[in-house]
Amino acid sequence: xxxxxxxxxxxxxxxxxxxxxxxxxxxxxxxxxxxxxxxxxxxxxxxxxxxxxxxxxxxxxxxxxxxxxxxxxxxxxxxxxxxxxxxxxxxxxxxxxxxxxxxxxxxxxxxxxxxxxxxxxxxxxxxxxxxxxxxxxxxxxxxxxxxxxxxxxxxxxxxxxxxxxxxxxxxxxxxxxxxxxxxxxxxxxxxxxxxxxxxxxxxxxxxxxxxxxxxxxxxxxxxxxxxxxxxxxxxxxxxxxxxxxxxxxxxxxxxxxxxxxxxxxxxxxxxxxxxxxxxxxxxxxxxxxxxxxxxxxxxxxxxxxxxxxxxxxxxxxxxxxxxxxxxxxxxxxxxxxxxxxxxxxxxxxxxxxxxxxxxxxxxxxxxxxxxxxxxxxxxxxxxxxxxxxxxxxxxxxxxxxxxxxxxxxxxxxxxxxxxxxxxxxxxxxxxxxxxxxxxxxxxxxxxxxxxxxxxxxxxxxxxxxxxxxxxxxxxxxxxxxxxxxxxxxxxxxxxxxxxxxxxxxxxxxxxxxxxxxxxxxx
Amino acid sequence: xxxxxxxxxxxxxxxxxxxxxxxxxxxxxxxxxxxxxxxxxxxxxxxxxxxxxxxxxxxxxxxxxxxxxxxxxxxxxxxxxxxxxxxxxxxxxxxxxxxxxxxxxxxxxxxxxxxxxxxxxxxxxxxxxxxxxxxxxxxxxxxxxxxxxxxxxxxxxxxxxxxxxxxxxxxxxxxxxxxxxxxxxxxxxxxxxxxxxxxxxxxxxxxxxxxxxxxxxxxxxxxxxxxxxxxxxxxxxxxxxxxxxxxxxxxxxxxxxxxxxxxxxxxxxxxxxxxxxxxxxxxxxxxxxxxxxxxxxxxxxxxxxxxxxxxxxxxxxxxxxxxxxxxxxxxxxxxxxxxxxxxxxxxxxxxxxxxxxxxxxxxxxxxxxxxxxxxxxxxxxxxxxxxxxxxxxxxxxxxxxxxxxxxxxxxxxxxxxxxxxxxxxxxxxxxxxxxxxxxxxxxxxxxxxxxxxxxxxxxxxxxxxxxxxxxxxxxx
Numbered sequence: 001x002x003x004x005x006x007x008x009x010x011x012x013x014x015x016x017x018x019x020x021x022x023x024x025x026x027x028x029x030x031x032x033x034x035x036x037x038x039x040x041x042x043x044x045x046x047x048x049x050x051x052x053x054x055x056x057x058x059x060x061x062x063x064x065x066x067x068x069x070x071x072x073x074x075x076x077x078x079x080x081x082x083x084x085x086x087x088x089x090x091x092x093x094x095x096x097x098x099x100x101x102x103x104x105x106x107x108x109x110x111x112x113x114x115x116x117x118x119x120x121x122x123x124x125x126x127x128x129x130x131x132x133x134x135x136x137x138x139x140x141x142x143x144x145x146x147x148x149x150x151x152x153x154x155x156x157x158x159x160x161x162x163x164x165x166x167x168x169x170x171x172x173x174x175x176x177x178x179x180x181x182x183x184x185x186x187x188x189x190x191x192x193x194x195x196x197x198x199x200x201x202x203x204x205x206x207x208x209x210x211x212x213x214x215x216x217x218x219x220x221x222x223x224x225x226x227x228x229x230x231x232x233x234x235x236x237x238x239x240x241x242x243x244x245x246x247x248x249x250x251x252x253x254x255x256x257x258x259x260x261x262x263x264x265x266x267x268x269x270x271x272x273x274x275x276x277x278x279x280x281x282x283x284x285x286x287x288x289x290x291x292x293x294x295x296x297x298x299x300x301x302x303x304x305x306x307x308x309x310x311x312x313x314x315x316x317x318x319x320x321x322x323x324x325x326x327x328x329x330x331x332x333x334x335x336x337x338x339x340x341x342x343x344x345x346x347x348x349x350x351x352x353x354x355x356x357x358x359x360x361x362x363x364x365x366x367x368x369x370x371x372x373x374x375x376x377x378x379x380x381x382x383x384x385x386x387x388x389x390x391x392x393x394x395x396x397x398x399x400x401x402x403x404x405x406x407x408x409x410x411x412x413x414x415x416x417x418x419x420x421x422x423x424x425x426x427x428x429x430x431x432x433x434x435x436x437x438x439x440x441x442x443x444x445x446x447x448x449x450x451x452x453x454x455x456x457x458x459x460x461x462x463x464x465x466x467x468x469x470x471x472x473x474x475x476x477x478x479x480x481x482x483x484x485x486x487x488x489x490x491x492x493x494x495x496x497x498x499x500x501x502x503x504x505x506x507x508x509x510x511x512x513x514x515x516x517x518x519x520x521x522x
Numbered sequence: 523x524x525x526x527x528x529x530x531x532x533x534x535x536x537x538x539x540x541x542x543x544x545x546x547x548x549x550x551x552x553x554x555x556x557x558x559x560x561x562x563x564x565x566x567x568x569x570x571x572x573x574x575x576x577x578x579x580x581x582x583x584x585x586x587x588x589x590x591x592x593x594x595x596x597x598x599x600x601x602x603x604x605x606x607x608x609x610x611x612x613x614x615x616x617x618x619x620x621x622x623x624x625x626x627x628x629x630x631x632x633x634x635x636x637x638x639x640x641x642x643x644x645x646x647x648x649x650x651x652x653x654x655x656x657x658x659x660x661x662x663x664x665x666x667x668x669x670x671x672x673x674x675x676x677x678x679x680x681x682x683x684x685x686x687x688x689x690x691x692x693x694x695x696x697x698x699x700x701x702x703x704x705x706x707x708x709x710x711x712x713x714x715x716x717x718x719x720x721x722x723x724x725x726x727x728x729x730x731x732x733x734x735x736x737x738x739x740x741x742x743x744x745x746x747x748x749x750x751x752x753x754x755x756x757x758x759x760x761x762x763x764x765x766x767x768x769x770x771x772x773x774x775x776x777x778x779x780x781x782x783x784x785x786x787x788x789x790x791x792x793x794x795x796x797x798x799x800x801x802x803x804x805x806x807x808x809x810x811x812x813x814x815x816x817x818x819x820x821x822x823x824x825x826x827x828x829x830x831x832x833x834x835x836x837x838x839x840x841x842x843x844x845x846x847x848x849x850x851x852x853x854x855x856x857x858x859x860x861x862x863x864x865x866x867x868x869x870x871x872x873x874x875x876x877x878x879x880x881x882x883x884x885x886x887x888x889x890x891x892x893x894x895x896x897x898x899x900x901x902x903x904x905x906x907x908x909x910x911x912x913x914x915x916x917x918x919x920x921x922x923x924x925x926x927x928x929x930x931x932x933x934x935x936x937x938x939x940x941x942x943x944x945x946x947x948x949x950x951x952x953x954x955x956x957x958x959x960x961x962x963x964x965x966x967x968x969x970x971x972x973x974x975x976x977x978x979x980x981x982x983x984x985x986x987x988x989x990x991x992x993x994x995x996x997x998x
Contacts (some may be wrong), residue, residue: 048539065987066911066986066987066990067987067991068986068987068990068991068994069911069915069918069990105885106885128927132915134905135905135906135910136905137906138905138910139904139906142899142904145944145947146951149948149951150884150951151929151950151954156952157948157952157953160948160952161941161944161945161948164940165941168937168940169934169937169938172933172937173930173933174953175914175917175929175933176917176921176926176930176933179918179921179929180921180926182918182921183921183922225712250815352594391639416846428767430783516982
C-alpha cells in the first residue's frame with residue numbers, strides 16, 4: 001500500500017494541477033513541490049521499513065488487474081530497486097526547485113510532465129509483473145517526449161523524436177520477449193514465478209538486453225543520448241541522466257542476469273568489450289567537447305560503461321558497486337547538469353570558451369562545482385570513488401572475463417580526471433571575460449537545490465555502509481542466480497574434461513608399461 | 523409458417539424502425555433537421571442497449587432457416603457498429619449545419635449502412651452476408667459523394683463505387699465457386715462439406731476470391747488504393763464512418779466465414795493472411811510517413827491498423843478472434859475521435875487539413891490538442907490507452923500461435939507508426955504557427971462525441987477488463 005502511494009501520489013499531483021489550471025504560476029509550482037517533497041518523505045518510510053536480512057521482495061501489493069490477459073497489479077521492492085526508488089523521489093523535487101524560474105511558457109504542463117514522469121519511473125522500478133513493467137516503461141516516454149520537445153533547446157524536435165524512436169525500437173523487441181516468456185511461465189506475466197531455464201534463452205536475453213542497452217546507453221547505441229541531453233531543459237537532463245538511464249542498467253540486473261544466466265555468461269565477453277569501448281570512447285569524446293552539457297553527456301556514456309562492466313562481473317562486490325554507482329552517477333551527473341543549467345541561465349551560453357575566471361566572480365558556485373567535479377572523477381572520500389573502486393575490484397577478481405578489460409577500463413578513471421579537471425580549469429580559472437563580470441553568484445534557492453546533493457555525495461563517500469548493507473542480500477541473490485547455471489555447468493565440464501584426461505593418461509601409462517613389459521620379456 | 527422470434531432480431535428491428543421514422547420526419551419541413559440526428563442517436567442508443575443486454579444474457583439463436591444467427595459474436599459486433607454510428611452522428615450534426623447540407627438522407631443512409639453491417643455480422647449464409655455487404659456499400663457510395671457540388675467528394679463517391687463494385691463482383695464470384703465446391707452457401711454446411719480429403723480447387727479459388735473481396739472492403743494491401751482518395755475526398759464525418767464501422771463489419775464477416783465455414787482450409791488461408799498482414803502494416807505505415815494531408819495520413823494509418831487486425835485473424839485461435847474484435851472496437855473509437863478533432867480544427871477560411879495547419883494548437887486550443895494527443899497516442903499504441911491494450915492482446919495471440927516473426931514485424935511497425943503520429947503532436951505542441959488562424963467555437967455535440975471517445979480510450983486503457991472479458995466471451 002505504501003509503495004502504491006509513493007508511485008501514484010505524483011499522478012495525483014498531475015490531476016490536481018490539471019484541474020487547478022487557472023491558479024497561476026506560483027500555485028502550480030507550490031503544488032508540484034509539495035507533492036514532490038511529500039512523495040520523497042513517504043518514500044523514506046520504504047527505507048526505514050526495509051528488512052535488509054532478506055532478498056525477497058517487500059512492500060508487495062498484488063491485485064487482480066486484467067485476468068483476461070493474465071496480468072496482475074503486482075509491485076514490490078528489493079534492495080536494488082529500493083535505492084532507485086529513493087533516487088527518483090529525491091531527484092524529482094530537486095528538479096522542480098531547479099526549474100523554479102526557468103520555465104517561461106506552459107509551466108503547468110512542465111510540472112505535470114515532470115510528475116507524470118516520476119510515476120512512470122517509479123512504476124518501472126517497482127513492477128513485478130512483466131506487463132505492468134512494460135506499461136510503465138512505455139508510458140514514461142510520453143512525458144519525457146514533451147519535456148524535451150516543448151521546453152528544450154533549438155534542435156529539440158530532432159532530439160526528442162530520436163529519443164522516442166530509439167527507445168521504442170528497443171522496446172518492440174522486448175515486447176516480443178515478454179510475450180514469449182509469458183507462454184513459458186504457465187501463462188502468467190508474474191516476475192516472481194519466472195524460473196529458468198527458458199527455451200531460446202539466448203534470443204530472449206538479446207530481446208531484453210538490446211532494449212536496456214539502448215536505454216543505458218551502451219556503445220554503439222548511445223547516439224541519442226548527447227542529442228537528448230543537450231536539447232533537454234535542465235530538469236529534463238537531470239532526470240534523464242539521474243534516473244532514466246538507470247532504467248536500462250536496472251533492467252539488466254533485474255531481468256537479463258537472473259532470468260537468462262547462461263546467455264548472460266556467454267554474451268559477457270561481447271558486452272564487456274562494448275562497455276570498455278564505451279568507457280574509453282565516451283571519455284575521449286568528452287574531452288574534446290566545446291559544450292559543457294555535451295561534455296557531461298559523453299561522460300555519462302563513460303560512467304555507465306563502468307556500471308555495465310560491474311554488472312557482468314558475477315562478483316557480489318562488482319554488482320554492489322554497480323548499483324551504488326547508479327546512485328552516484330544520478331547524484332553527481334544530476335548535480336553537474338544542475339550547475340550547467342544555473343550558469344546557462346545567467347550567461348545563456350554553455351560554450352567553455354565563453355567562460356574563464358569564474359572562480360573569482362562566483363566563489364560559491366566554483367566551490368560546489370569543484371566538489372561535484374571531484375565526485376564525478378572519483379576522488380577518495382567522495383561517492384564516485386566507492387562505486388568505481390568496488391566495480392574495478394570486483395571485475396578484477398572475477399573469472400568472468402580477462403583482467404585486461406579492467407586494465408583498460410581503469411584508464412577511464414584517469415581520462416575522467418583529464419576531461420573534468422581541464423574543463424574546470426578553463427571555466428573557473430584564467431582571465432575573467434568582460435561579459436562575465438556581472439554574473440551573480442548562486443542565490444539561496446540554488447544553494448538549497450545543491451545542498452542535499454552534496455550531503456549525499458559526502459555521505460556515500462565517507463560512510464557507504466548503510467547503502468551497501470541494504471542491497472547486499474538482493475545482489476547476493478542475483479550473483480548466485482548467475483553462477484548457478486552456466487559456470488556450474490562449466491565447472492562440471494572442466495571436471496569431466498580433467499577426469500577424461502586422467503583416464504587417458506592412465507591408459508597411456510598402462511600401454512607404455514605393457515610395451516615395456518613386452519620388451520622386457522623379449 | 524415459420525415461427526419468428528422477434529426478440530432475437532431486436533437490435534436490427536430498432537434500427538429499421540428508426541430509419542423509417544427518420545424517413546417520415548424528413549418529409550415535414552417544419553421540423554428542425556437536427557432532430558433527425560438526435561433520432562438517429564436515440565435509435566442507435568436503444569439498439570446498443572438492447573445488444574448489450576442480449577450479450578450479457580448470452581443470447582444464442584438462429585432465424586429464417588438458419589440464415590441469420592444471433593450469438594455473442596454478432597452482438598459484440600453490433601456494439602462496435604452502434605458505438606461508431608452514435609459517435610459519427612454526434613460529430614456530424616454541426617458539420618452538416620456548417621456546410622449547409624440536407625440532413626434527412628444523410629442519417630437515413632448512415633442507418634441503412636448500419637443495418638447492412640449488422641446483417642453482415644449475423645449472416646450465417648453467404649448470400650445474407652453479401653446482401654448486408656451491398657446494403658452497407660451502396661449507402662456508403664452515396665455518402666462518400668454526399669457533397670455533390672464538391673468535385674473531390676464526387677470523385678471519391680465515383681471511385682468508391684467503381685472499385686467497390688469490382689470487389690463485390692469478386693466476392694460474389696467467390697461465393698459461386700464455393701457453392702460449386704461445397705454444394706451449399708450455408709456457413710455450417712460448408713464447414714461440414716470441406717474435409718481433409720475434399721479440398722477441391724474450386725473451393726480454394728473461391729476462398730482466394732473471398733480474400734480479395736474482403737481485402738477491398740477492409741482496405742488490405744494490395745487492395746487498398748481506393749482508401750486514401752476516398753478518405754480525402756469524402757466529407758470528413760463520412761471518412762470517419764467508413765474507416766470505422768464498415769471496416770469492422772468487413773472483418774466480422776471475414777472472421778465468421780473463414781473461422782466457421784472454412785476452418786479446414788486454415789493451412790491455406792493462414793499463410794496468405796500472414797503475408798497480407800505483414801504487407802498491409804508495413805505499406806500502410808511507411809506511406810503514412812510521407813503524407814502532409816491529415817486525412818490521407820489517417821487513411822494510410824487505417825490501412826496499417828487493418829494489418830494489425832489481420833495478425834489476430836492469422837493467429838486463428840480463440841484469443842486471436844477476441845483480440846481482433848477488441849481491437850476493432852478500440853480502433854473505431856479512437857479513429858472517429860481523431861477525425862472528430864480534424865472536423866473541430868476547422869478555421870474560418872476552410873478545414874485545416876494540412877498537418878502543418880496544426881502548428882501551435884497546443885497553446886491556443888489546449889483542450890482540442892489534448893483530445894488529439896490522446897487519440898494519436900492510442901493509435902500509436904502507447905500505454906495507458908486502449909490502443910496499447912488492443913495491440914498487446916493481438917500480439918499475444920499471435921505469439922501463442924507461434925507467429926513470432928509476424929509479431930516482430932508488427933512491433934517494429936508500431937515504432938514506425940509512432941513517428942508519424944508523434945509528428946502531429948510535435949506540430950501541435952512544439953512548432954509556432956506560421957499565420958494566426960481563427961478558430962470556430964466548439965459545437966457542443968461534437969465536444970460530447972470527443973469527450974465520450976476520450977473517456978472510452980482511457981477507460982479501456984486503464985481497466986481493459988471492461989471490454990476484454992466481453993470480447994473473450996464473444997468467440998463463437
